[in-house]
Amino acid sequence: MNAVLEAPADKAAATLPHQTYSVRHLHAVGRHEAAYGSSGTWESANADDFTAYVKERRASLYATAYHLTGDRFAAEDLLQSALFSTYKAWDRISDKAAVGGYMRRTMTNLHISAWRRRKVNEYPTEEMPETAGDTDAMGGTELRTVLWQALAKLPENQRTMLVLRYYEGKTDPEIADVMGISVGTVKSGIWRALRRLREDETLASRDGDLGHAFGELVA
CATH class of the missing domain: 1.10.10.10 (Winged helix-like DNA-binding domain superfamily/Winged helix DNA-binding domain)
Incomplete structure (x- = not known):
């Protein structure tokens, strides 16, 4: 199932609103924590690695958040929270190939926690509208x-x-x-x-x- 989990960013970007997530404020948090000793020294190389990862996987990660929430603004909030959590844990993730799984688990856990707090029950929804388009040629x-x-x-x-x-x-x-x-x-x-x-x-x-x-x- 791992192949299912990591959608190429270009595919996600083609079908979802383009989002730009700045990690500048996350860098500031890292410097603040390092200065006050709350999470040790944040090496610049780690910050650069994190920034590069976010830029590369941004659209794919947003796709997961959007799948979970069904709302672009809620997806932005969910992804931002997961990015913050991942940023703080970055130097403890020895296998950077596992970051995608860590991010998805974090988003899923955050979303489900919010869902359980709201005590959402199953409920009927309006019928889904028909979608126009040439289904035979649909890619x-x-x-x-x-x-x-x-x-x-x-x-x-x-x-x-x-x-x-x-x-x-x-x-x-x-x-x-x-x-x-x-x-x-x-x-x-x-x-x-x-x-x-x-x-x-x-x-x-x-x-x-x-x-x-x-x-x-x-x-």
């Missing part, structure tokens, strides 16, 4: 956009379940443990979410299993 980028629009219409808990399943590759028991719900609720929630996605005529025109297609689309 990956266009289909990805349509799918994200459909995901944004899902109840937040169902959307989170799909992200955990197809972005994080978690099993039903693992999703239940993370979200603090029963395995049965996870199974029914994912089933309802995929059913709602199938109700979209444009998505329904795609051959094959929607769950498999979702996994391909977020790759």
Whole structure:
């Protein structure tokens, strides 16, 4: 599932609003903590590495945040919080190849914590609007956009379940443990979410299993 988790930045940038995240204020935080001894010395090389990572993976990370929240402004806030957490932990992450997973876990945990605080329950939503377009000629980028629009219409808990399943590759028991719900609720929630996605005529025109297609689309 690792291939699914790290979407190339150019693909994400093609279908999501372009976001620019400055890490200047994060550098200031690092210098402040170093000065007051709260997190040791922040080497300039580490700061440069972090800045380079954010610039390279910005669009892909924003895509994950957007999948989780379904809202561009909430996604910005979620990503900024995860970046701050990662910045502070940067010198403790020995394997920088694992930073992507750390960031996604951080965003998922932050989002689920907020979701559980709000005590969001399953609720009916309005029918998803039909999406115009030539479905026969639809390519990956266009289909990805349509799918994200459909995901944004899902109840937040169902959307989170799909992200955990197809972005994080978690099993039903693992999703239940993370979200603090029963395995049965996870199974029914994912089933309802995929059913709602199938109700979209444009998505329904795609051959094959929607769950498999979702996994391909977020790759």
